[in-house]
Amino acid sequence: MEEKRRVKPYEIGELDQYLLGQGNHYEIYKKLGAHLVEDGDKKGTYFAVWAPNAQKVSVIGEFNDWDLTADVMERNDPVGIYTCFVEGAKENEMYKFCIETKKGELLYKADPYANYAELRPGTASRITDISKIKWIDKAWMDQRLKWDHKEKPMSIYEVHIGSWRKHPEDEDGFYNYREFAKEIVKYVHNMGYTHIELMGIAEHPFDGSWGYQVTGYFAPTSRYGTPEDFAWMINYLHKNKVGVILDWVPAHFPKDAHGLADFDGVPEYEYADPRMGEHPDWGTKIFDFGKNEVKNFLISNALFWIEHFHIDGLRVDAVASILYLDYGKKDGEWVPNEFGGNKNLQAVEFFKHLNSVVLGRNPGAVMIAEESTAWPKVTGEVEDDGLGFSLKWNMGWMHDFTEYMKLDPLFRKGAHYNMTFAMSYAYSEKYILVLSHDEVVHLKCSMINKMPGLGWEKFENLKAAYAFMMGHSGKKLLFMGQDFAQLREWSEKRELDWYLLAEKEHQQMQSWVRDLLHLYRRRKAFYEQDNTWEGFEWINADDRDRSIYSFVRHAKGGKQNLLFVISFTPVARDDYRVGVPKRKQYRLILNSDEEKYGGTGKKRPAVYKAEKSECDGRPYSFAYPLPAYGVAIFEF
Template sequence: MAKRKTTTSPSTPAPAETEQPVQPTQALESSSEPTQSDVPATYSRFTEFDIYLFRAGKHQKLYEKFGSHVVDYNGVTGTYFAVWAPSAKYVSVIGNFNGWDKGSQPLNVRWDSSGIWEAFIPNIGNGETYKYFIVNQNGREVEKGDPYAHLWEVPPKTASVIRDTYYEWQDQDWMTNRKAKNALNAPYSVYEMHLASWRRDPSEPERELSYGEIGDALVPYLQDMGFTHVEFMPVMQYPYAPSWGYQITGYYAPSSRFGTPQEFMRLVERLHQAGIGVILDWVPSHFPGDAHGLYEFDGSHLYEHPDPRKGYHPDWKSYIFNYGRPEVRSFLLSNALFWLDRCHADGLRVDAVASMLYLDYSRNAGEWEPNEFGGRENLDAISLFKEINEAIYENFPDTQTIAEESTAFPGVSRPVYTGGLGFGMKWMMGWMNDTLRYFERDPAFRKFHQDNLTFSTVYAFTENFMLPLSHDEVVYGKQSLVGKMPGDEWQRFANLRLLFSYMFTHSGSKLLFMGGEFGQTSEWKFDSSLDWHLLDYAPHKGMAACVKALNHLYRNEPAMYERSYTADGFEWIDTSDRENSIITYCRNGNNPSDTLLIVLNMTPIPRSDYRIGVPAAGAYHEVFNSDSTDYYGSGVTNSSPVQSEDVSWHGRSQSIRLNVPPLGATVLKIG
């Protein structure tokens, strides 16, 4: 084994919890390995009830039990270690503090057949690196990081680091009032970002910014742009940068690439103090086969399902959790709650839900085994989702869980008590695919494909949908969002402003991946910064101004969010003008006076004196126009109020005539 860095000095631990001694653990002897019979009995953090919950798949706070915890015991400061390794016959802790000696610090196996190994080791504390040396019943030796560690070495190093999660939070105002900010009848505009590539120092383009440096730039940027929430692509410890964080080895640790757990918590705190919610990507669908990670942890298939038809993911060349094993369920349940509890996250966006729901996901005939009823649903994963969502909303009712789910599985965002999976929201993948397909077409041919835009409302209210334009749409040769748009430069930017206008005025919450808001022209690259210099140019500066205006329109107009998930919040005016590729609709709030009229022109031809039926008589004021010159548009606007006329149109007794901008969106409000 390669030498590790030298030992760091143990820091002063956070106030320790009071621990109670329990029965001495039994030593597991081996003729070929050091015995543990001489190891003195120590206390344990586990009660009998903890063990019961763990083995029943119901434990919600295993992070308080497993892992490494600096404590005072019998007047001595040291670290308590606990690890689950039921197939082991010998386990020890190795680290800088003992010269990586496999035999000097053995753990005791508990007497209760739980498979938990534990020990108190004096005179070591925060900052020490360590791993578990494990020998299984067949003599196989492995060295593993701690599944419950809160800090790891910076990759490519792979040891765990003793670290607590003690932090004196200063975000009480947000936490007290966030229920209103995270509610389904509140504006919910999410900025999705990848910490390593959002922004870098131009003088050091190879260096990733720290949590603190990211916060310095991110907090004022999000405040100015008007996003209500930020979603971080996985911040959990991951060893391989090109995985973007979706191949996790340290499920209980913020990535050490950017700093310590407390520095991550400070970033969350700063966002909360600025009134911005924090959503974390969470990946319970698979994990990598790195030698120091969860795979074959104790020499057996401990965390992954032993049957490759259920335990190996062919798409991602990774391993699938054994969702039917109670201890694994406790691991995942506790992990979901950990990020909401210790890190004050406001929600979890759960990755690749469809891959968990179906046994035949990405598998050919003969490569999967039906469930006990002959179906293709993964019953264990389904029940786990229900339990996790119930636990989250019971313990943290002012948060949201969001499913990335791409199929027609029923009730994803419906309560468990009605037969649903219990998520708060679901990504509207059908809307995303249809919308991008439509906008990629030459405007001359859009009149033949209007259904791509109107079909979404057929099913828009079957779930609590979030409209996603995520990172997946700007990689692997798909081009950037503005790169997908047809036409010359002006038309491409006008098309993208129109797409964003359609997105923000459609029912549902919103998600936009970083760079889209200013028209990033190249595909996203995980290892370099966004092209922030583009904001020096008028088309990109105008795009950013347009997205900022849309965010503020969304937040300031109740009709845009009060009834986002019910059919009475959306009303078609006209979808029949295919020849001109113009569609009109209303968004309704709780107060009729808040109603907004939206007009979208999908061609580059402006229309003057275009007549539209309106819901009520009165003067209509233009509150947003994507063709404004402030946004790099051509300036076809309606600067004066437009008075309704007693002319029946579109089945309405009142109508108006207005100027409809080319490749533009107009939003009007009576007043």
């Protein structure tokens, strides 16, 4: 009997195929794709691709002059993986898979598991070796194991690298990953953010998609450098104590010819039925969450970013579009589930699996859902039929908040409870309050230009808005440019309008946000009890006629407490009286009327003593001169 050949460590074996078929090969990216190897005296690259419906597959590239017949791949069943070793195929050389379909058509596909890609508009993959990356962030990674997002500050700066800053002399002008790392660390440290969230990192063909139509899920985009440059950026950020979150897009993928769509001549990564497999509004394909190999692709990809590239968390895009079968579809354009409903039960199980594995293997990492509906238990435990996410974007709060802030102050009393409603459900999930890129594009205006009034009033409105956001329960996210009151809507084609910081009003806005962020990090009352009723207490949620809100944030054990008073009208209240929980001294720690924030600079006492005088249903109170659009934060 012929002895069975021993599988070499880099080759696809029976166990690999079995685990992939079961949907449990969490490190399949180490086997599929292109991997540089030394095999005895031979040096080259081992290629592997999943294409179960292909008739034949060849790997073509610079190493064989793109010859379709030079390196025909061998089929490995039962799951349909094609493999070959190409001697002499070297690092950085470009390649594609030529897939012959059962109809005899030839498709030229980029490698779904490639770790590096040709710069767009090119669409080839590149051979690279990410196993040799040196990691020097052990201190950060050790600390992450003990980090608990529920009781720690999270103030996230959402950034698009390609338009944060640009080199004016270059055609694209992109900062590379290393340049960006050095500059963003300075900015984040100065402003006081704890994390950055990066848009558009996975490889994508079209700049205008902002990275939300991905063709290279395992490749940091080559727009800003190599995978080694990307890793250098992560090392540098971690060394400087900045967390990194990536946008991650398991909802859909584009129809570009070199991408995942109809990968081997038939729908492989997407549902075969177009009513299940296509988003009519977006013109994209929907992943098939009923197929183990596809779920494995996505789960291993999430683990790839968090485990191999040390990313601290993933913000999962468009979760609602995955959960609902009829999302963005009319009658007849979708297929009900087996019980006749509109919930994608396969996607529900996928999320439970994904979050259990990612968070179970990586304590301290976070999975964040951008989920825009009232789907229950998005951040609930999987064991309690929850989806298992760490945090959920609070889209309801964002909508109510921005609609209120757009109103002329005269009409705000009619929408007073827009600003209080979110507290009625604040603890149903673990939330992040977000003012993201989605709120400052497509004619929605920048944050400053959402505000009513002219000139100074816009700035005063926005300062009050940011103070309310920072005081409200929930983690925080702010998109780049909004912290210095960028006037124009964001565009990926140009850098932020940094020149505005030559003007006093924009400097003052930036100083205000900076001081809020640093105060947020220094005072546990802001964040330590974000997810419990003990952390937040209304003093007066009903002062609709004056459009003033007052509330208290508590740290654990009542060791630290903060009182917020925020006015949303241009009327000064020279003797505003606020009820307080205790007969204590109240120290003013942030006052919007200071000159450095654009206020009058009028001197105020540093400490206010509560007296026995009923107000706001409390036996004690004190008076404070509250200016137009005034914000005052007191510590007690």
